[in-house]
Amino acid sequence: MSTAELHTLTGAYALHALPESEQRAFERHLEDCEACTQEVRELSATAARLGLAVAEPSPRDLRERVLREITTVRQEAPAHGRRERTGGRGRTGRWYGYALAACVAAAAAFGGVAVWQNQLAQDARQEANQAQRQNEQLAQVLSASDAKTSSSELTGGARGTVVVSQSQNRAVFLASNMAPPPSGKVYQIWFNDEGTMRSAGLMDPKASDDAVLLNGPVDQASGMGITVEPAGGSAEPTSDPVALMDFPTA
Known part of the structure; x- marks a missing residue:
């Protein structure tokens, strides 16, 4: 191999x-x-x-129910030395069932x-x-041999780096020291298509350092932005951008 x-x-x-x-x-x-x-x-x-x-954990009262049932179930006497009645099911038939x-x-x-x-x-x-x-x-x-990189300082002391490859038609965003989003919120990345924002995926809300492969092709996008959105993301930005970055051109 x-x-x-x-x-x-x-x-x-x-x-x-x-x-x-x-x-x-x-x-x-x-x-x-x-x-x-x-x-x-x-x-x-x-x-x-x-x-x-x-x-899924076992029900909390499972142990107590088992112990309680044990005290109420009569123990069957040994069958050695005696014969069960054969007329009807009898105790053996019931226990077999x-x-x-x-x-x-x-x-x-x-x-x-x-x-x-x-x-x-x-x-x-x-x-x-x-x-x-x-x-x-x-x-x-x-x-990629044609990968180009651009970095900038973001709000709160964070730093962002975007890597773009035209041959791959893809982009990667690298973040470091990102402050966590507010509770119930998430950072969403957007392609900037001449002023129209196109969703490019969500960042991990628990990671201060993250590497995100942007969803979808770069195509004619000139840059990217990051907004704070409800958990699960939004179809279009609902807040002002916390970061805007131009894609490298040279």
């Missing part, structure tokens, strides 16, 4: 989805590849967050867990693949 192929296995490795032979080869590759090591760390953290997001019902319920529960785990794995794979594609696209912009 070539080194180029190994670079594409970070998502599958983070989800423990590689065959044993490929896993061993990839782990040897990790010993010398800091970029893949970092990407695996980030993808593993993403998968863990997905798991926590859908996990209870046991069968319990087995069916358990099977259904474990089946539900299996479905849930499978869905979680699929969601994690999709999230990991999307993150990997974005990281690859972001790296392509930053490493």
